[in-house]
Amino acid sequence: MPTVERLQCSGTSRLLVTDLSGEPLALGRRTRLFSAAQKKALAARDGGCAWPGCTAPSAWCDAHHIAWWNRDAGATDLENGVLLCSHHHHLIHEPLSRWQIVVHDGDRYLIPQLWQGDPLPKHRMQRHRWHARGGPATEAA
Secondary structure, three states: OHHHHHHHHHOOOOOOOEOOOOOEOEOOOOOOOOOHHHHHHHHHHHOEOOOOOOOOEHHHEEEEEOOOOOOOOOOOEHHHEEEEEHHHHHHHHOOOOOEEEEEEOOEEEEEEOOOOOOOOHHHEOEEEEEOOOOOEEEEEO
16 A cells, blocks of 8 residues: 555556446546546436426536636536536526536535525535436435
8 A cells, every 4th residue: 555655646646437337437637528428427416407496307418517627627527517408507607697506515506606605405406316107306416
């Protein structure tokens, strides 16, 4: 273990997180766009658009950087990604958008831009759950 720690400290090793078939899931800053494997993982986690009240399925969604790639130097990693339908993805990127996505205590929240303090439970972004009979149900993440 000391050898591994020494190699990590010197920058000669990198952590590579993969799915079961070996597809990388953590791309860091090397790649701007989320990969197909990452989008599948986000679809499994979010189940559709995470915007509260939206029923768009994952097939209609884009992977959005919570900490934006260009503005915030955000990484292209699962924990920095969230699925948003095209409408909500465009809405959050509008120059005068009233909304921002933040991560607080491991959960994702959609809060107004001028919000002060911790997010409230009503701000929690949703995750869709699919019933065995094929019908969608949503719940707070």
